[in-house]
Amino acid sequence: MIRLVSWNVNGLRACINKGFYDYFREVDADIFCLQETKLQEGQIELACGEEYRQYWNYALKKGYSGTAVLTKMKPLSVRYGMDGEEDSEGRIITLEYDDFYLVNVYTPNARRDLSRLAYRLEWEEKFRSYLVKLDGDKPVVVCGDLNVAHREIDLKNAKSNAGNSGFTPEEREKMTLLLEAGFVDTFRHLYPDRTDAYTWWSFMPRVRERNIGWRIDYFLISSRLVPRLIDARIDAAVMGSDHCPIILELEDADEPSTKAESAAP
DSSP states (O other): OEEEEEEEOSSHHHHHTTTHHHHHHHHOOSEEEEEOOOOOTTSOOOOOOTTOEEEEEOOSSTTSOOEEEEESSOOSEEEESSTTOOOTTOOEEEEEOSSOEEEEEEOOOOOTTOTTHHHHHHHHHHHHHHHHHHHTTSOEEEEEEOOOOOSGGGBSOHHHHTTSTTSOHHHHHHHHHHHHTTEEEHHHHHOTTOOSOOSEEOSSTTTTTTTOEEOOEEEEEEGGGGGGEEEEEEOTTOOSSSBOOEEEEEOOTTSOOSHHHHHOO
């Protein structure tokens, strides 16, 4: 079995002071992906153990964005950003393995006033093309903060948030197009009707306590990886960030699973 974890830590140094290492050691992931690290090279020496290789994509702007992958599994290759596209905000890391690509992503936010929505939509088009190209070579696992609640079930207050950043019709349509391009939202595949399942909560008082959240962090997989899907779950009780970690478990390539079909309630 392969266990993958994704977590938007909203500042890794702050998260370390809020129990990051305890969770990291407990979950014992084969691949652990981070978003919004908010680091520059040399600002941290992450003590994750010699068994983990570390790959970092830093934003040029200090204290902003950034992604990282910590992996026990040695990749065949590593690339940063999308092919031919500048990634000055450190948003994408792709690791190639024998039987799949792993893409760790922190999707741009459209901003509260939607001033970056046009950029976001253009970026989404390029990102989908990039994933489809990878998928033409071998299956793809995509993880990270995709900054969109796809369906009304994916946030607490859908009606009052309609048209807001992260829940605009345009952003939701881009997610639909990505899924239609051959990718599967693993959590919704297994748990299509599960409500109150969120990965991000505002810092406003008692919002997380009352579970007024959004599901904007995802594991997507190429459709042909579904037979290997064991579970996709949300570690909502884990603190340390305004996001919580999410977990994906896959059978090894030589041991296809039938568990995914029977996991849904």
